[in-house]
Amino acid sequence: MPHILAERLSIAFPLYHVGARSLKKRLIASTIPRLRTDSSNRVVVAALNELSFEIRSGERVALVGHNGAGKTTLLRTLAGVYEPVGGRLEVVGQIGSLIDPSAGMDVDATGRENIVLRGLFRGLDQQQSEAMAEEAGAFSGLGEFLDVPMRTYSAGMQVRLSFAIATLMQPDVLLMDEWFSAGDADFMARAQQRLEALVQKAEILVLASHNMTAVRAWCTRAIRLEGGRIVADGPVEQVLAGM
Amino acid sequence: MLLSPLDAVAPPPAVISDSAAPRRVGRALDDLALGFRRWRLPVALAQLDIRNRYRGSVLGPMWLTLSTAVTFIALGFLYATLFKMDLHDYLPFLVVSLILWNVFAQLITEACASLTVAEGIIRQLPLPFTVHALRCLMRNAVIAAHNLPLILVVFVIFGVNPGWGALLAIPGMLLFVLNGFAAVMFLGMLCARFRDIGPIVGTVTQLAFFISPVIWKPELLLERQVWLVLNPVYDLMEVVRGPLLGQPPGLLIWAAAVGITVVACGLSFAFFVRFRGRIAFWV
Numbered sequence: 001m002p003h004i005l006a007e008r009l010s011i012a013f014p015l016y017h018v019g020a021r022s023l024k025k026r027l028i029a030s031t032i033p034r035l036r037t038d039s040s041n042r043v044v045v046a047a048l049n050e051l052s053f054e055i056r057s058g059e060r061v062a063l064v065g066h067n068g069a070g071k072t073t074l075l076r077t078l079a080g081v082y083e084p085v086g087g088r089l090e091v092v093g094q095i096g097s098l099i100d101p102s103a104g105m106d107v108d109a110t111g112r113e114n115i116v117l118r119g120l121f122r123g124l125d126q127q128q129s130e131a132m133a134e135e136a137g138a139f140s141g142l143g144e145f146l147d148v149p150m151r152t153y154s155a156g157m158q159v160r161l162s163f164a165i166a167t168l169m170q171p172d173v174l175l176m177d178e179w180f181s182a183g184d185a186d187f188m189a190r191a192q193q194r195l196e197a198l199v200q201k202a203e204i205l206v207l208a209s210h211n212m213t214a215v216r217a218w219c220t221r222a223i224r225l226e227g228g229r230i231v232a233d234g235p236v237e238q239v240l241a242g243m
Numbered sequence: 244m245l246l247s248p249l250d251a252v253a254p255p256p257a258v259i260s261d262s263a264a265p266r267r268v269g270r271a272l273d274d275l276a277l278g279f280r281r282w283r284l285p286v287a288l289a290q291l292d293i294r295n296r297y298r299g300s301v302l303g304p305m306w307l308t309l310s311t312a313v314t315f316i317a318l319g320f321l322y323a324t325l326f327k328m329d330l331h332d333y334l335p336f337l338v339v340s341l342i343l344w345n346v347f348a349q350l351i352t353e354a355c356a357s358l359t360v361a362e363g364i365i366r367q368l369p370l371p372f373t374v375h376a377l378r379c380l381m382r383n384a385v386i387a388a389h390n391l392p393l394i395l396v397v398f399v400i401f402g403v404n405p406g407w408g409a410l411l412a413i414p415g416m417l418l419f420v421l422n423g424f425a426a427v428m429f430l431g432m433l434c435a436r437f438r439d440i441g442p443i444v445g446t447v448t449q450l451a452f453f454i455s456p457v458i459w460k461p462e463l464l465l466e467r468q469v470w471l472v473l474n475p476v477y478d479l480m481e482v483v484r485g486p487l488l489g490q491p492p493g494l495l496i497w498a499a500a501v502g503i504t505v506v507a508c509g510l511s512f513a514f515f516v517r518f519r520g521r522i523a524f525w526v
Contacts, residue, residue: 010262013524016436080258080369083520088261095258095369103367108295117291120284121368 002093002172002203004055004078010086011048011070011077011228047073049228050087055204055221062215062236063208064243065225071208074225075099075175078206093203096171101162111146111153111161112137118165132168139194140164141187160187167194174202178209212240271516278373285377292382307389311342315393331401336460338397339484343419344457346387347476348448350423353379355441357431362526372515372522376427380420394487405489415482418504422479425504425511432518435525451476472496475503 015035035045048070055061063071076082077089079097104121105114115136119129137146140160150158176199199205199218209215215222215236222239224232232239278285297303315338322328357379364370398404434440455476461468471477478499485492 016525076366080260081366082523083260083265084262086262088259088263090257090259092257094256097368100367104364106291106295108298109291113291117287120281120287121364121370123281126283 001057003057003090004053004092004173004204004206005090006051006053006087007089008050008052008087009048009077009084009089010046010050011073011082012085013045013047015043015045047228048077051230052087053223053230053233055206057203059221060199060205060219061207062219062222063206063225064210064212064215064222064239065231069225070228071225072099072177073228075177075206075208078173079175091173093172095173095175096169096202097175098166099175099177101166102158105150105162107151108149110149111140111142114150114161115165122169136161136164136168139168139190156187163191167191167198170198170201172203174199174205176205176207176209178207178211178214215240265520267516267519271512271519274371274515274519275373278371278377281371281374282377285374285381288374288378289381289385292378293385304386304389307386308393311345311390312393312396314341315397333460335397335401335403336484336488337458339394339487340457340480342387342390342394343480343483344452345390346383347419347423347480348452349386350380350383351426351430351444351448353383354427354430355434355444357427358435358522359431359526365523365526372431372519373428376424376431379427379431380424383423384420403489405487408489408491409486411486411491412483415486415500418500419479419483421504422507425507428515429507429511432514432522432525435522436518455480472499475499478503 035043051074063074065071073082075097076099077084078091079095079099080091104118106117109117112133115133116126116129119132120126124132133146140146140157140163142157142161145153145157150161153161196218205218207215207219219236221234222232222236223230224239224243232242293304297306300306302309315334318337319330319334322333323330357375358365358372361375361378365372365375430440430444434444455474456463456471457480461471461477461481464471472495478496481492481496482500485496
């Protein structure tokens with residue numbers, strides 16, 4: 001059964017390239033609680049601080065909190081991008097992440113090449129990737145533009161393509177960051193439909209969002225983060241009421 | 244709806260990362276295995292890199308061949324007329340040397356950026372880091388392949404026939420590639436962490452060009468030639484260059500080249516095992 005289990009999960013970012021010295025001065029002047037210096041005198045941001053939670057199959061979890069609360073970092077950690085600095089994380093199930101839809105895209109390649117490339121990124125073989133190109137190409141509605149370099153696309157067309165590519169999967173664990181579709185009305189309606197289908201088929205959804213309408217519509221549970229810590233965890237209405 | 248290939252497998256994949264039991268060696272080996280199994284991805288990425296580099300150009304990557312050829316013709320004239328040198332012996336040596344050196348120098352330079360240029364991908368997609376190293380290696384292999392025909396042309400013109408001994412260049416190239424892979428892995432990580440390493444590597448490479456017998460023949464050192472074996476650049480170059488020129492290197496040089504490869508791969512692997520988990524924070 002797909003599930004996620006985090007025990008005292010911590011992530012800390014060392015700030016290597018920001019001039020530790022000037023930052024140190026600032027640290028002494030005003031104590032910012034999440035910036036600290038570690039044992040070897042590096043400036044470190046405690047992005048996630050000892051999070052413990054369990055998400056079972058069937059749960060729809062919303063991550064809510066202010067900007068910089070650690071929502072996206074938690075999503076990336078669940079996706080396997082960051083390895084926990086402290087604690088333990090267990091994610092069972094095929095992970096699909098919709099964190100940054102345009103990651104790994106090459107603007108000089110055509111739309112079709114980008115879809116095939118994304119297929120390869122996901123570990124599909126050439127044939128499967130080309131089948132994926134057909135399907136994503138059809139969904140994006142780009143038509144003949146599919147064989148033109150992405151550089152020439154309008155912003156809306158780029159969003160349509162990245163959306164079509166990103167949503168062409170069926171993961172057990174779906175990790176989603178809030179992102180805004182900028183397609184035309186017709187595409188928005190289709191996108192909405194597709195996203196809902198994707199969400200329904202996934203066993204677990206973890207959605208980071210500021211959009212409370214989406215949170216209420218899709219999620220059953222909410223985890224509120226503040227300063228890299230969990231401050232509330234429970235049914236959506238209950239957690240949102242406390243904000 | 245298209246399914247990913249893992250859907251066919253019964254138990255869902257489990258990712259367990261425990262900072263108390265990091266299982267570093269196992270994860271590093273998994274990374275390497277998965278990276279090599281997905282070789283199509285780095286090949287596709289390397290192809291895109293090369294295409295993007297020569298986008299809109301009529302000759303495209305053939306410019307590589309052309310500019311190298313022009314360099315050799317110019318050098319040939321220069322040495323023949325200015326220094327009154329006998330080209331029969333020297334030019335084939337220079338051509339093989341310079342082509343190998345260019346491969347080496349470019350690979351080292353690009354190795355330094357192999358992880359930092361992939362920052363966008365590394366921070367969004369959990370992908371084996373081996374993929375980024377292979378991408379760099381393959382891109383350089385394709386570029387090198389554009390220059391190799393020149394060796395053949397020069398050999399035909401000057402009637403150099405290395406005979407079957409030239410086949411020994413194949414294990415030589417294997418050592419060269421293995422070292423290249425180790426260097427890309429190591430330098431990619433090191434340069435992601437310490438941004439000053441890139442320029443330092445560039446300077447050291449330039450120095451290595453002069454202290455290694457690339458444009459000068461090892462014989463010029465006379466009796467001190469034996470000490471050349473201590474120069475790793477010379478050893479790795481000689482195991483490819485020697486067989487191609489019909490002067491197979493001695494056992495000592497082969498042993499040195501193998502030894503360097505073992506040390507380079509070991510060092511690189513140890514570093515990878517220790518710091519693999521930190522790369523996403525470095526880039």
